[in-house]
Amino acid sequence: MPDLLLLHGALGAASTLHPLQQLLEADFNVHTLNFRGHGGRQMPQGPFRMELFAEDILRHLDQHQLQQVDIFGYSMGGYVALYLALQHPDRVGRIFTLATKFAWSPETAAKEVKMLQPEKVQEKVPAFAAVLARRHQPNEWQEVMRRTADMMQHLGSYPMLTEETLPRILVPVRVSVGDRDNMVSLQETAWAYRHLPNASLQVFPDTHHPLEKVNLGQLQHELRQFFGKDAVLV
Template identity: 55%
Template sequence: MENILLLHGALGSAAMLEQLKQALQESFMVYTFDFSGHGGKPLLQAHFTMEQLAQEVLVFLDEHQIRDTHIFGYSMGGYAALSMALQHPARIRSIFTLATKFAWSAEAAEKETSLLSPDKIEEKVPQFAATLAQRHAPQDWKQLVRATARLMLQLGQHPILTAETLPQIQLPVQVAVGDRDNMVTTEETRWAYCLLPNARLQVMPGTRHPFETLSAQDISIHIRQFIFHVAVNSTVIKE
């Protein structure tokens, strides 16, 4: 049975992937873990970088003696998976990204981080603040929000996935985005797809960004189809 590692998005947690994990367990050895600062895990330092998150994936594989694995990465998790693939491609069989933001610039980072103020979240969306507090307890969710904002600002200044680096990722990749995603555009997803030499593109109809609104069963079907395609084709033909 092949391995698959599920990676959550920014401000998310491994617990959010539990239904998807269950939906895939008949077909794969399924693993999940929390990035530092998420799901109750302490931050390793006052802030984190995308390079650090990619390194955390590698450390997890080593600790669990996983020689290689497929990876599903939602949002930030997809960016971390592709970042890791630049340094350690032999450890990854394939990558399926969903709702991953590729178009990072100073302007895009400023726009994203304008929403990442703990005080604004508490004032304008107190229910979301309560959800974050519960999701990341006993850690301070406000510290995580600030660290995430700094991560985005850093990506805005120094993106890892660029027109120069994406063509270096030779392994099979499927990039998926919802046609109603208000955070990630189909244009930036297609841009990444065109630069990845061994890729497939999927635009999911009627699909928004929040993972909670997605069907774990439907996602599991898309993942199985992609990995089956990888298994029977030594090279994924762009579609």
């Protein structure tokens, strides 16, 4: 069976992808991983950065003796996948992104970071804080959130996927977004699609940003079609 790597989003972990993984295991040899600092994996000495997470993928591929792999990346995971394809095109087959934010600037980063204040999250959405605590233990979820905010601010000032770099990503890519996503716009997703030379664009109906609210049956169908042996870009 073909190998398929699933990449989680910011504040996420490999565990968040387990329901999707179970749906895909009949057709793919499915891999998942925790980026450093996530899902209980040891915190890196330095800050969270896309380069760091791309290194995590390369290490996983080497450990499993995979020269090349197809990738599904949710949210931040899609950004890391595309950055990896930019730096190491020989290690990536096809990429399918969902809810990946492409419009990074100091202004958009500031908007996102406002929602990443541990004290306010604990006060206003304690249930979510409890989920994060379980997801990242023994790491402190507050530290994961602070480092994620720092990463977003850095990305706002130094975006890696730009109108100059996207055209250099030649692997087949499907960029997708939910029509009700309040974090990622159709406009920025279409912008990325227009700058990727071998891409297709998909909009999932009645779909919000959180992976937990995505219709996994529909996503499974689209992934099987896109990554199938007879897959073609439309």
